[in-house]
Amino acid sequence: MRPRQFDLIAFDWDGTLFDSTAIIVRCIQDAVVDVGGARPTQQAAAYVIGMALGSALAHAAPDVPPDKYPELGARYRHHYTRHQDDLSLFEGVLPLLQDLRGRHHWLAVATGKSRRGLDEALRAVELQGVFDGSRTADETAGKPHPRMLHELMREFGVEPERTLMIGDTTHDLQMAVNAGCASVGVSYGAHEPEGFEVLGPRHIAHSVRELHDWLLQNA
Secondary structure, three states, X not given: OOOOOOOEEEEOOEOOOEOOHHHHHHHHHHHHHHOOOOOOOHHHHXXXXXXXXXXXXXXXXXXXXXXXXXXXXXXXXXXXXXXXXXXXXXXXXXXXXXXXXXXXXXXXXXXXXXXXXXXXXXXXXXXXXXXXXXXXXXXXXXXXXXXXXXXXXXXXXXXXXXXXXXXXOHHHHHHHHHHOOEEEEEOOOOXXXXXXXXXXXXXXXXXXXXXXXXXXXXX
């Protein structure tokens, strides 16, 4: 057997494990329109996925005044809740996680979601107990700040060179750079992979199956 290179593997959630990108984009667009802002383009709405909700909505709606941000956040949550049952894991994610657990990697989630939102998602897809740890933007700091990864590494006593971050946005890969960790990008989520190369990922996977194969060979 090949020696294990990474002890801790941290996954982004939306667009990496969870097939939610298209719905999040529509919810951002609808929320901005609800409070009187100009409808963001699909590209602009997709760019902010992975950031903390407040920062994401402010970035996607530059013409909405700050005093409307609480209403903007409430409208986003309203639209997202309506579609929450439409969301699902990407095909192949469960076998991927099971194989990594079988090799005794620590598995974690590092997400721009809120703690409440992540816990609801984990219950919805029956993933409770699969992950050894998790951090959310509202309890640490939003991406690309490295605090999520720093806290996870301290929790498990893992050095940066033994930690791998996997995500679908430049925010995820920049967070890994800021934390001194390796990264892998996935091209099937929110961001186009052309922006990944400058951030030095070990690999860019174009499907869950390709990600699965790469991790079994290289992680």
